[in-house]
Amino acid sequence: MTVHREGYKSIAIGLMIFVAINFTYFYFLGAQLPVLGWILFFITLGLLLFLVSFFRVPNRRLTVDEKAIIAPADGKVVVIEETVDEEYFRTKRLQVSIFMSPANVHVNRNPLSGEVVYNQYHKGKYLVAWHPKSSTENERHSVVIRKDGTEVLVKQIAGALAKRIVNYLQAGQQVRQTDEMGFIKFGSRVDLLLPIGTKIHVELNQKVQGGVTVIASL
Numbered sequence: 137m138t139v140h141r142e143g144y145k146s147i148a149i150g151l152m153i154f155v156a157i158n159f160t161y162f163y164f165l166g167a168q169l170p171v172l173g174w175i176l177f178f179i180t181l182g183l184l185l186f187l188v189s190f191f192r193v194p195n196r197r198l199t200v201d202e203k204a205i206i207a208p209a210d211g212k213v214v215v216i217e218e219t220v221d222e223e224y225f226r227t228k229r230l231q232v233s234i235f236m237s238p239a240n241v242h243v244n245r246n247p248l249s250g251e252v253v254y255n256q257y258h259k260g261k262y263l264v265a266w267h268p269k270s271s272t273e274n275e276r277h278s279v280v281i282r283k284d285g286t287e288v289l290v291k292q293i294a295g296a297l298a299k300r301i302v303n304y305l306q307a308g309q310q311v312r313q314t315d316e317m318g319f320i321k322f323g324s325r326v327d328l329l330l331p332i333g334t335k336i337h338v339e340l341n342q343k344v345q346g347g348v349t350v351i352a353s354l
Contacts, residue, residue, distance in 0.1 A: 142319045143191025150187045198314040198347040207349040208247045209326040210240040213342045229329040245347040249313040250283030277303045289329035314347040
């Protein structure tokens, strides 16, 4: 396991706060209230470790299958339904949404190889990620990847806690399946918009792993 580069600054700040709080307490009040000091120490240590775990990148055997759509994120499948996409396709698409809790790995990965033909950031609200309108009203970053005439839209969506979406892709870029496409800090969701009739291999409430679980067949 490694720590993602997006976490370096946050972890450094968290470490400084941890040291400052505990040094100050033990220096000024440690002798009078040592038990409370140790309670404070373990609480702040737990928060620091949680921060580190949030930016973890576990070692995994990634799934590369040119005939499959691979999960772009860790989390739980919360939506499988037909919807009308108003942003890019302007037609009906099959939507698969993955909710990412703060405990999930938050690296986002390319679900397929191909060319990035659309890349657009949208400002918006911070509704809870499972809200039906979060796909169209929340802050989000949309990318369309085209492979052999098939286009798949991947939408990174901010939630009530997520305040920063990072996307590494650019229009015209050739990308490889399971390579990193971005990162969402502190929980949110990722939507896939697939062609109608796509064969889906996951079910509602199923837990999936980014870069590993096969979502659908091309």
